[in-house]
Amino acid sequence: MTTKFISIEGIAKRYPASSGNGATTIFEDLWLSMPSGEFGCIIGHSGCGKTTVLNILAGLDEPSEGTVIVDGQAISGTSLDRAVIFQSHALLPWLTVMGNIAYAVSSKWRKWDKAKVRAHAQTYIDKVGLTGSEHKRPSELSGGMKQRVGIARALSITPKIMLMDEPFSALDALTRGTLQDEVRRVTLETGQTTFMITHDVDEAMYLADKIFLMTNGPGAVLAEIVENPLPRDRSRIDLHKHPHYYALRNHIIDFLVTRSKTFTAATPHHDPRHVPVVRPAFPEAPTMPSLHSATR
Amino acid sequence: MIQSLRFRAAVVSIAIFLAFIGVWHLATRQTLSVGTMSPEYAKLMGLTATSGKSAMPGPLDVGAKLWEHLKRPFYDNGPNDKGLGIQLAYSIGRVGLGYLIAVIVAIPLGFLIGMSPLMNKALDPFIQVLKPISPLAWMPLALYTIKDSSLSAIFVIFICSVWPMLLNTAFGVAAVRKEWINVARTLEVGTFRRAFTVILPAAAPTILTGMRISIGIAWLVIVAAEMLVGGTGIGYFVWNEWNNLSITNVIIAILLIGIVGMLLDQILARFTRMVTFPE
Numbered sequence: 059m060t061t062k063f064i065s066i067e068g069i070a071k072r073y074p075a076s077s078g079n080g081a082t083t084i085f086e087d088l089w090l091s092m093p094s095g096e097f098g099c100i101i102g103h104s105g106c107g108k109t110t111v112l113n114i115l116a117g118l119d120e121p122s123e124g125t126v127i128v129d130g131q132a133i134s135g136t137s138l139d140r141a142v143i144f145q146s147h148a149l150l151p152w153l154t155v156m157g158n159i160a161y162a163v164s165s166k167w168r169k170w171d172k173a174k175v176r177a178h179a180q181t182y183i184d185k186v187g188l189t190g191s192e193h194k195r196p197s198e199l200s201g202g203m204k205q206r207v208g209i210a211r212a213l214s215i216t217p218k219i220m221l222m223d224e225p226f227s228a229l230d231a232l233t234r235g236t237l238q239d240e241v242r243r244v245t246l247e248t249g250q251t252t253f254m255i256t257h258d259v260d261e262a263m264y265l266a267d268k269i270f271l272m273t274n275g276p277g278a279v280l281a282e283i284v285e286n287p288l289p290r291d292r293s294r295i296d297l298h299k300h301p302h303y304y305a306l307r308n309h310i311i312d313f314l315v316t317r318s319k320t321f322t323a324a325t326p327h328h329d330p331r332h333v334p335v336v337r338p339a340f341p342e343a344p345t346m347p348s349l350h351s352a353t354r
Numbered sequence: 355m356i357q358s359l360r361f362r363a364a365v366v367s368i369a370i371f372l373a374f375i376g377v378w379h380l381a382t383r384q385t386l387s388v389g390t391m392s393p394e395y396a397k398l399m400g401l402t403a404t405s406g407k408s409a410m411p412g413p414l415d416v417g418a419k420l421w422e423h424l425k426r427p428f429y430d431n432g433p434n435d436k437g438l439g440i441q442l443a444y445s446i447g448r449v450g451l452g453y454l455i456a457v458i459v460a461i462p463l464g465f466l467i468g469m470s471p472l473m474n475k476a477l478d479p480f481i482q483v484l485k486p487i488s489p490l491a492w493m494p495l496a497l498y499t500i501k502d503s504s505l506s507a508i509f510v511i512f513i514c515s516v517w518p519m520l521l522n523t524a525f526g527v528a529a530v531r532k533e534w535i536n537v538a539r540t541l542e543v544g545t546f547r548r549a550f551t552v553i554l555p556a557a558a559p560t561i562l563t564g565m566r567i568s569i570g571i572a573w574l575v576i577v578a579a580e581m582l583v584g585g586t587g588i589g590y591f592v593w594n595e596w597n598n599l600s601i602t603n604v605i606i607a608i609l610l611i612g613i614v615g616m617l618l619d620q621i622l623a624r625f626t627r628m629v630t631f632p633e
């Protein structure tokens with residue numbers, strides 16, 4: 059196995075139960091690791107704890123048990139090495155596009171003068187195709203443009219790890235497609251390790267090297283790690299022409315539709331430390347899927 | 355369409371104004387019959403009664419007097435006879451000073467309360483008890499301890515404007531969107547820088563709304579406070595002119611109090627708009 063760049067070691071999250079004493083366990087004994095430069099997607103039904111895992115990884119939330127180790131060190135709190143792209147873009151509405159990105163840049167390089175910060179921010183504005191919109195405020199931007207600013211802000215601090223919480227779920231299909239292309243290009247270019255939450259099976263198949271399948275909560279577990287059998291130089295347009303495409307897609311959808319509910323009961327000896335890794339391939343299921351990518 | 359609505363509203367406003375002036379004019383022109391009045395009352399009312407004219411001045415009297423005041427707003431003929439400009443300046447000065455001190459106290463304290471749940475809980479009982487006290491109830495205590503009537507008036511302004519600002523600041527700071535705070539956290543922004551670069555701009559509209567409520571209350575209270583402490587100011591002017599039985603001057607003062615109050619409110623409204631950004 060490759061070295062673990064990110065290693066989530068036996069984390070649990072519990073909230074005090076709303077009905078008096080005791081606690082609700084969202085998940086426990088969760089183990090997950092990723093080598094450097096890998097793109098991981100986590101898929102699971104609403105409420106199973108995906109955002110919680112991502113927030114713990116970001117340092118925004120603390121696990122009730124367990125630790126997260128990044129690059130050989132247990133994390134404590136947030137870090138400029140781990141950038142987050144928020145689902146709701148979370149731009150500061152009183153700052154312009156330039157202001158929002160420059161705020162991140164000047165937070166990372168505090169000694170830089172204004173000109174240097176702006177020049178650096180400008181390169182990332184150009185990178186996400188927002189040249190000419192530098193002086194607009196978030197309220198003057200479309201949803202896709204706002205999310206681009208969020209992406210540029212995260213990229214501009216050149217983090218080692220990118221954490222994305224359903225970054226494209228609020229966008230129309232066309233904009234989503236373009237942004238997926240951009241994210242894939244940038245992550246391949248920079249070699250960043252990326253961890254992303256999505257509800258979109260096709261998105262996961264296009265972007266991810268590994269897809270983590272989570273069962274339904276409460277008491278959610280990481281059921282399976284799916285390795286992406288599609289070639290690394292895949293393109294979004296003819297993804298579905300690949301022989302392994304339907305095998306992979308059906309496997310994931312089958313999990314989401316049926317196995318995510320029954321997994322815990324059906325697999326009593328599931329070892330959370332050694333989650334099975336599967337690699338769906340052509341002969342498995344050549345049939346057309348009956349469901350489209352929406353899994354909510 | 356908008357333009358025409360605005361135009362029509364202006365026409366209606368002017369019509370209402372003219373109707374009001376007309377009714378006022380007619381109502382005050384009507385003469386009382388001197389004969390039916392008891393001789394003592396007639397003597398008391400002086401010229402008003404003997405010439406058969408209403409004690410209530412008409413719009414023309416008020417207009418003429420107002421013109422007189424506007425021509426010489428800043429004359430000073432001793433303690434009981436100063437121009438309206440001077441009196442207003444005194445009042446605005448007191449309000450400004452008391453309000454400024456309130457801003458200096460309320461905003462940092464509001465930040466503390468908003469950012470620290472401990473301080474929020476610890477200070478809450480004091481605020482709950484102090485807030486509903488009428489600012490004028492502080493006056494005797496202020497006069498006794500400060501021993502200066504003008505400073506006491508400033509203190510009363512301070513105490514009445516501090517609460518809305520304090521509560522709004524605390525609320526605005528506590529209600530800053532979690533994701534904006536999270537942005538600052540992921541960027542490892544320190545507490546101090548975070549307070550100025552994220553919390554302050556995010557809470558600014560709420561803080562300024564509190565400041566706008568405060569300036570309104572302060573302007574309401576200054577008139578009453580100056581009536582009590584006397585000496586100078588528009589409140590004292592009203593009281594003094596009432597003692598002189600110059601209803602004309604009282605009406606002019608009322609009008610000016612309204613206009614200045616409106617201007618103060620508009621200034622704060624403008625500031626509020628300047629710091630409000632839609633998402």
Ligand SMILES: Nc1ncnc2c1ncn2[C@@H]1O[C@H](COP(=O)(O)OP(=O)(O)OP(=O)(O)O)[C@@H](O)[C@H]1O
Binds near residue numbers: 084104109275
């Ligand atoms: N502060 C809290 N107190 C109690 N329960 C909470 C709290 N925050 C989250 N939860 C619970 O934790 C569970 C996981 O939440 P989380 O936001 O991680 O879900 P998710 O998998 O991201 O869902 P979605 O796909 O809808 O975003 C949910 O069932 C939620 O009810």
Ligand SMILES: [Mg+2]
Binds near residue numbers: 109110223
């Ligand atoms: Mg979520």
